[in-house]
Amino acid sequence: MTPAFDKLARPVQKWIRAQGWRELRDIQARAIHILAEDNGDLIIAASTAGGKTEAAFLPLISQVLDDPATGAGFDLLYIGPLKALISDQARRLEDICREAELPVVPWHGDIAASSKSRAVKNPRGILLITPESLEALFVRRGLEIPRLFKNARAVIIDEIHSLLDTERGIQVRSLLARLELAVGRPIRRIGLSATLGDMGLAGEYLRPDAPDDVHVIEADNGGSELRIQLRGYVSGDKDEDVPAPVRAISDHLFTHLRGSDNLVFAGTRQSVEIYADRLRTLCEEAHLPQEFYPHHANLSREHREFVEHRLKEGAVPTTAICTSTLELGIDIGDVTCVAQIGAPFSVASLRQRLGRSGRREGNPAILRQYAIETELRADSNILDRLRLGLVRAVAMIELLLEGWCEPPRPGALHLSTLVHQILSVISGRGGAKAPDIYKTLFQHGPFRSVSSAVFLEVLRAIGRPDIALIEQGEEGILLLGEAGEKLTDHYSFFAVFKTPEEYRIVANGKTLGSISIDNILAPGMLLIFSGRRWHVQEIHDRERVIVVVPAKAGVPPRFGGDPGIIHDRVVERMFEVLESRERPVYMDRTALNLLDEARGNYAQIHFDTGGIVQTADSEFLIATRLGTIKTETLALALRSQGYRVHVHDGFIEGTFSEAQSSPIDTLKAIARGKNIDLFSSDPNLISEKFHPYLTDDLLRLDVVSSKLDQQSLPRICANILGG
């Protein structure tokens, strides 16, 4: 074939021939050359099904075969964020490795303990593991880590775009640093990804000590055709059984998606239930077989796998009404079109979703965007008049077409994850001194933006007698306290992210899924769940179980959630859309009418003399033109000065009383550097799993580093006043 092919080991070449491949893909050939050249780190970015896994593994497996290690130890380590992904990848790798007689060891919570203990006794080949299971190895078998990984040539991290600066991403980085420390040498890191907004920042994530040395291979997947339509809908009376836009959008989906495989991203789990229920009803009324199914994280594994299987097999037409569950890497094959109801929270996720469609050569990728706006009345709010949902959908489509997406946001302290890693290090080593922990987690690990003073404060906080996560032993050794022992002893310790408490919903002895305990339910109430209608029969509070039987009517449950963070650039583009006169060709007539209306209303506000206007006697409106973080920071500052404010995309709406100074004067004072206590309105600061063990001071530091931008506050105010 090619020089790249000649570099591969015999059994690998034989496997490639058996696949009937005529040639290696471009990214595969490039990866083979780069991985043969030196020991450097590498990022491979290509779309789903673009051959990334093979690009990384074919040359690495070749190296293992050409130069076998002596003694026990895994040759390669793969970290994947999903159990389903690990099982998928293990199947593919087993096929390649069968010829080479290299063991492939999938390892996650659903794998039998017997096969795990076998692998620990005789570690060889490729280990595929979740971040949580790797954490468990460090905690439960900390002393065996060097033996298990001393031969590891590389660690492959799949879907790194889903990790980056998240809690879980910081955990993975910490584990990598601890791994290298345990084996006493660097281990080459290879990141696989679909969507990356900024390769430099991804390199920074992969190897913080030498980001510039990280090789990058990017597939050019330009050229494939993209078809977009944005349809507008106006909602009327809220009291209707099925609201008009739900009815109209469902009719449109039913007409255009029936007969093919599609994904409908409905935005929220509640919305998934509403549209799935409506589309099921339409199928029943037309006496047609069912082909629309809901898919979200609260539905049972059995039901989700049923939907995934139908999509993957492609034997019968299937449309999944889903949340971001179907956005990540699990293999569901190609879909005809991707529908998006309401604007998403990030361009990155829109891009990732669209990547599911038009993958087969010659097929276009199709995006059907639906925007719902409320009908205006004489007393309608000014922000309803600006049609911000529709405007955001337009802004995001424009940014998508330009190829932009959100970069990661480094700089957060991640104190909750730090508490977790401190406990993990102490537990895995049976005790540790503060300077050793500092060396492990800070000099080599991901917490270098945390100062040593803050580190000591965290140790003191979790060592307080009423917290008792750690305590001081002889010669300054830190040991687990009573609460720390209890926490790390339970398997729930290994995940760094928080999970809500839930009821299990059971019908006819089978689990349908779960709903949050925040739902107020009583026997006799009606429920829509898993796309069908139910009657609540029994509630078992202690067992957290709700028993339901089929019913004729129902209402969807509440699932709750955190507000999303919208990037500055998206809001900036929204204002450009409001101030422009261009009418995008992909919008239907209703959508264009709504956009014209929004532009007319925006022009009437007269922001031309500055970003703040008085809209009524005691009401004001600020256009920050900035994303969630900066707009929320200003909102907190105004609240601390006694104003009542509401935040929207790039806008703050507020009221003030005569006794207060005018909001313009307040903005002027902040612009001049007036000292503001952002927390005087006492906002909730606990959002992550280990936050409850920290002090208020530490929580404030953490929030300021991750969710606010205190530093920019004077400039934000100056820009608003400058018009």
Add this chain to the structure above:
DNA sequence: GACCTGCTGCGGTTTG
């Protein structure tokens, strides 16, 4: 004003 992800070790019994 949202979405998603994950989980060990032991003791007992049976089988080759």
